[in-house]
Amino acid sequence: xxxxxxxxxxxxxxxxxxxxxxxxxxxxxxxxxxxxxxxxxxxxxxxxxxxxxxxxxxxxxxxxxxxxxxxxxxxxxxxxxxxxxxxxxxxxxxxxxxxx
Amino acid sequence: xxxxxxxxxxxxxxxxxxxxxxxxxxxxxxxxxxxxxxxxxxxxxxxxxxxxxxxxxxxxxxxxxxxxxxxxxxxxxxxxxxxxxxxxxxxxxxxxxxxxxxxxxxxxxxxxxxxxxxxxxxxxxxxxxxxxxxxxxxxxxxxxxxxxxxxxxxxxxxxxxxxxxxxxxxxxxxxxxxxxxxxxxxxxxxxxxxxxxxxxxxxxxxxxxxxxxxxxxxxxxxxxxxxxxxxxxxxxxxxxxxxxxxxxxxxxxxxxxxxxxxxxxxxxxxxxxxxxxxxxxxxxxxxxxxxxxxxxxxxxxxxxxxxxxxxxxxxxxxxxxxxxxxxxxxxxxxxxxxxxxxxxxxxxxxxxxxxxxxxxxxxxxxxxxxxxxxxxxxxxxxxxxxxxxxxxxxxxxxxxxxxxxxxxxxxxxxxxxxxxxxxxxxxxxxxxxxxxxxxxxxxxxxxxxxxxxxxxxxxxxxxxxxxxxxxxxxxxxxxxxxxxxxx
Numbered sequence: 001x002x003x004x005x006x007x008x009x010x011x012x013x014x015x016x017x018x019x020x021x022x023x024x025x026x027x028x029x030x031x032x033x034x035x036x037x038x039x040x041x042x043x044x045x046x047x048x049x050x051x052x053x054x055x056x057x058x059x060x061x062x063x064x065x066x067x068x069x070x071x072x073x074x075x076x077x078x079x080x081x082x083x084x085x086x087x088x089x090x091x092x093x094x095x096x097x098x099x100x
Numbered sequence: 101x102x103x104x105x106x107x108x109x110x111x112x113x114x115x116x117x118x119x120x121x122x123x124x125x126x127x128x129x130x131x132x133x134x135x136x137x138x139x140x141x142x143x144x145x146x147x148x149x150x151x152x153x154x155x156x157x158x159x160x161x162x163x164x165x166x167x168x169x170x171x172x173x174x175x176x177x178x179x180x181x182x183x184x185x186x187x188x189x190x191x192x193x194x195x196x197x198x199x200x201x202x203x204x205x206x207x208x209x210x211x212x213x214x215x216x217x218x219x220x221x222x223x224x225x226x227x228x229x230x231x232x233x234x235x236x237x238x239x240x241x242x243x244x245x246x247x248x249x250x251x252x253x254x255x256x257x258x259x260x261x262x263x264x265x266x267x268x269x270x271x272x273x274x275x276x277x278x279x280x281x282x283x284x285x286x287x288x289x290x291x292x293x294x295x296x297x298x299x300x301x302x303x304x305x306x307x308x309x310x311x312x313x314x315x316x317x318x319x320x321x322x323x324x325x326x327x328x329x330x331x332x333x334x335x336x337x338x339x340x341x342x343x344x345x346x347x348x349x350x351x352x353x354x355x356x357x358x359x360x361x362x363x364x365x366x367x368x369x370x371x372x373x374x375x376x377x378x379x380x381x382x383x384x385x386x387x388x389x390x391x392x393x394x395x396x397x398x399x400x401x402x403x404x405x406x407x408x409x410x411x412x413x414x415x416x417x418x419x420x421x422x423x424x425x426x427x428x429x430x431x432x433x434x435x436x437x438x439x440x441x442x443x444x445x446x447x448x449x450x451x452x453x454x455x456x457x458x459x460x461x462x463x464x465x466x467x468x469x470x471x472x473x474x475x476x477x478x479x480x481x482x483x484x485x486x487x488x489x490x491x492x493x494x495x496x497x498x499x500x501x502x503x504x505x506x507x508x509x510x511x512x513x514x515x516x517x518x519x520x521x522x523x524x525x526x527x528x529x530x531x532x533x534x535x536x537x538x539x540x541x542x543x544x545x546x547x548x549x550x551x552x553x554x555x556x557x558x559x560x561x562x563x564x565x566x567x568x569x570x571x572x573x574x575x576x577x578x579x580x581x582x583x584x585x586x587x
Contacts (some may be wrong), residue, residue: 007443010428012464013424013460016463016464016467017166019463019467020419020459020460020463021423021426021440021443021444021447022444022447022448022449022451022456022459022460023444023445023447023448023449024448024456025448032456032457032460035457035517036457036460036461036464038516038517038518039457039461039517039518040461040464041192042407042408042411042518042521043408043409043411043478044147044408045404045405045408046195046405046408046409046412046477046478046481047316047477047481047561049402049477049481049484051404051477051480051481051484052222053303053485054480054481054482054483056476056479056483057479057480057482057483057486058310058479058558059310059340060310060486060532060533060534061296061297061340061342061534065339065340065344066336068336077201078152079112080201081201081429083199083201084197084198084199084201084429084430084431085428085429085430086427086428086430086431086432086433087433093429094330095428095439095442096437096438096441096442097433097437098439099436
């Protein structure tokens, strides 16, 4: 079941980690790379299934997403919205400085 | 064992109405049981004062003759359900101090029907795992063979262990690829995953939105029926919620299964399945036959592709859902000089290894250049898997399979992620097709660990699933209690 081919290498793992906004310590990069290769090698067996005339299935419900009128349903809950924020000030979320 | 712990959900509800004991007494008995079984680590949070107030309110309703369907019944809640003003962590470090300001629809439905909340139950981090070992605060121990430190299964490991150890009368779970059914099988309890859309996902911490479904973990099939009655229902706050009335499941318990057709899929007897499980699978087939069902061989040819499909779709959806944990609006933050660095360090620190692996896989399969080869391909094979079931349900009413390839394993035994994923081989296919499934205990293996059997029904046929499961339960007469249960 494990895959002999390397699908991802450390530079690729660095790139995916960057896209995922995940800090991965240097020491664990090799084992993470191995794990990802094993998993991607395992899922690669889907290649053997002929899907040339098959439409992708995104939802099993079969129903269309319902529409509702574009009306305000609640509001004036600034305190609740900010309650779990690590840092807030004057009704805003606070983040590290973005613009120099 | 305290006499009060012997009542299951249904019999306790009758006893409460007959005033044989009060909800306060029952709830108290459960807090004593929670204390006695604390070494199992099933509970992350107990809220005794809150529970006692709920119990007192229930007693008042019972005395006034205004009882609701779950009046006064103490239950546990998986930590994936947001509970207003009660810490909800999804077993993750990144949410260790998160206190929701709202209540999930499913738990609100339970409280509206009179249930009493005991506390929050441990699970795998963000419900990603099959052994409860990815929980930030450490694994839960299976109450069976408690000295051997067996896994309760996952991700609803705390829920299954609490119900099995008599430290909750029943519990809620969530199931994405088997997270209710597999731990139910490992802990010798009943676990029901409803049809996708039956229970609202609103207020449940999202993992894989096209698969996530809430359901009950209980001691009996009757209890599952009683609890799902209250959990299910249309909710306009969840756009995938099914606007379909569910009949009262209690009415279907003793309908019998005479003339029903049960399919036995040939793809579910693979290498590596334990011999004891095969033996009880064959027994179950005979029991159903004796109860008047007709047994037919069926084929679900794309079964072997279910796990590969799942391990593309679930991580892809997870990588998107978990993008919200950014250290800005809620959750833990690690300070850093720049915004991007703050995101990376916060997420790198706050998520555990398995969650990070799945975010990485999900990001990769959705990334430019790989989307078609992985994600789109998986969605296409998902359709083939669903069509397999559609075809089989033209011929039969229900499908019978083992719940898991093996019984519980020792904690710490499975280090390789892929070996762990194989645990869900029998539960993932029904999840991908959105179908309801139930696992119920039918016997013990040679070492004394419970064995679960799974029944799968067509979409929205929970009533028939309950009738069939009840027939099997009657034949199996599983009434063993684990050595780790409260005494």
